[in-house]
Amino acid sequence: MGRLLSPLALIGAMTLQAMAMLGRISLFTVQTFSHLFRPPFYPKELAIALLNIGWLSLPVVGLTAIFTGGALALQIYSGGARFNAEAVVPQIVAIGMVRELGPVLVGLMIAARVTSSIAAEIATMKVTEQIDALVTLSTHPMKYLVVPRVLAALITVPLLVAVGDVIGIAGGYTVAVKNLDFNAATYLQNTVDFLEARDIISSLVKGAAFGTIAALMGCFYGMNSDRGAQGVGRATKTSVEAAAILILAANFTLTGVFFSV
Amino acid sequence: MIRFENVTKAFGSKKVLRGLTLNVPKGTSMVIIGGSGTGKSVTLKCVLGLIAPDSGTILVDGQDAANAADRDAFLARFGMLFQGGALFDSLPVWQNVAFRLLRGALKRPAAEAREIAIDKLRRVGLTADVADLFPAELSGGMQKRVGLARAIAADPEIIFFDEPTTGLDPIMAGVINDLIREIVTEMGATAMTITHDMTSVRAIADNVAMLHDGVIKWTGPVSEMDNSGDPYLDQFIHGRAEGPIAAVR
Numbered sequence A: 001m002g003r004l005l006s007p008l009a010l011i012g013a014m015t016l017q018a019m020a021m022l023g024r025i026s027l028f029t030v031q032t033f034s035h036l037f038r039p040p041f042y043p044k045e046l047a048i049a050l051l052n053i054g055w056l057s058l059p060v061v062g063l064t065a066i067f068t069g070g071a072l073a074l075q076i077y078s079g080g081a082r083f084n085a086e087a088v089v090p091q092i093v094a095i096g097m098v099r100e101l102g103p104v105l106v107g108l109m110i111a112a113r114v115t116s117s118i119a120a121e122i123a124t125m126k127v128t129e130q131i132d133a134l135v136t137l138s139t140h141p142m143k144y145l146v147v148p149r150v151l152a153a154l155i156t157v158p159l160l161v162a163v164g165d166v167i168g169i170a171g172g173y174t175v176a177v178k179n180l181d182f183n184a185a186t187y188l189q190n191t192v193d194f195l196e197a198r199d200i201i202s203s204l205v206k207g208a209a210f211g212t213i214a215a216l217m218g219c220f221y222g223m224n225s226d227r228g229a230q231g232v233g234r235a236t237k238t239s240v241e242a243a244a245i246l247i248l249a250a251n252f253t254l255t256g257v258f259f260s261v
Numbered sequence B: 001m002i003r004f005e006n007v008t009k010a011f012g013s014k015k016v017l018r019g020l021t022l023n024v025p026k027g028t029s030m031v032i033i034g035g036s037g038t039g040k041s042v043t044l045k046c047v048l049g050l051i052a053p054d055s056g057t058i059l060v061d062g063q064d065a066a067n068a069a070d071r072d073a074f075l076a077r078f079g080m081l082f083q084g085g086a087l088f089d090s091l092p093v094w095q096n097v098a099f100r101l102l103r104g105a106l107k108r109p110a111a112e113a114r115e116i117a118i119d120k121l122r123r124v125g126l127t128a129d130v131a132d133l134f135p136a137e138l139s140g141g142m143q144k145r146v147g148l149a150r151a152i153a154a155d156p157e158i159i160f161f162d163e164p165t166t167g168l169d170p171i172m173a174g175v176i177n178d179l180i181r182e183i184v185t186e187m188g189a190t191a192m193t194i195t196h197d198m199t200s201v202r203a204i205a206d207n208v209a210m211l212h213d214g215v216i217k218w219t220g221p222v223s224e225m226d227n228s229g230d231p232y233l234d235q236f237i238h239g240r241a242e243g244p245i246a247a248v249r
């Protein structure tokens, strides 16, 4: 307890722990990717993962994007009005959604929806010895459980981000046209003219990165779960925290890579 | 033949196995008995590499279990019934049983795998209509028997049964005992069974080993079990609260 209350010791201990964890996560990531291209493959597991991670996330992604796009348009309009720049709504909505809010919000929603469910499922399999059973049935848990999920996220989350970007822009468009008296055709024209290929590519790359992070964190914490119901709970909670933080950190880094010139 | 040589395993400060040495000859049925929490399940898991022993070696036909060159081929020789069943709850019963037959080296057409699964289910006293249920829809004893069917589905050479009759009614326990005996005598498999059920021990075992304090306290043919003169074994098989084994552990 004394140690816990001494802030410096606590920070030191936590830093060491975080470093060790980061090392283990990196190793897990390398292992996952090394299994990605080596048989046996499990197409049926991949199909289920594509359905769960991609298709079934669409409603959540769509709703998140449409409300965010709408709110963004209102904010930019009222903010822009302070220096007579209301007209920039379509451009800023487009850039804000595509570059930042689309990927980040979709990434966080995936962390909430997919990371948690992967972690809880795999952790439960771990504590009920299903993972051990897989091994005894000559099936590599990494290939059977982790690879399909990570691959599915890598494939579908960029698509989800693209959908989120479009719906977000549509949300902004609806608000702008219905409530803020923008001309519909001009709004769309401005949006299309303003967006560059780099904006869209960065959006998709972020989607791929965030999806991979989300699935990897779910798998990693699930596979390393402690025993019992508490273990499953802790694995789930920690996986979502880790996924969210890593997604935000990766977003900062990727934004730097794409737009710091 | 499975040979344990001085196997030790500790979890943190808790020493579970303290130098376990045991021989299980090929084609025989070994039953391991011992108090709850003495490390019986851990012993089986060490053979399969699910738990790595701290020291000692486990040889399966002379081959070191810890560094089998071809892990898949090594594991393909085994079937294991887990104490808790460990059924895949995302798959229907028949796909659980036929798991090995639906993928990997032993893969065969789905219809054939299903046939085999239903046949194995019948052997553990389950009818074909459970085939399409999910494990969560079965009773505890039924789950156990599905686990058993899965363990024997690919006709393995070596089979581990972790408490196969726990939670079963006496008649069903008898069916399972007969099945295990049959697998050993007719198919020539090597079996290691953990059980607390003394009727089961007598029905299944060629040899018995008693695990206590991390070592094999007594081992020998089942026929010698009753007059071993070993106070630990005597207390255990007669279920007496008084004796060298403390009741509170």
Ligand SMILES: Nc1ncnc2c1ncn2[C@@H]1O[C@H](COP(=O)(O)OP(=O)(O)OP(=O)(O)O)[C@@H](O)[C@H]1O
Binding pocket: B011, B016, B034, B035, B036, B037, B038, B039, B040, B041, B042, B043, B083
């Ligand atoms: N993965 C693990 N991590 C930590 N401790 C473990 C683990 N597996 C087993 N143990 C400990 O090892 C000891 C032996 O466990 P084991 O499951 O082998 O007992 P057992 O002899 O099979 O008992 P039972 O008859 O009740 O099934 C127990 O004290 C258990 O707490």
Ligand SMILES: [Mg+2]
Binding pocket: B040, B041, B042, B083, B162
């Ligand atoms: Mg046990």
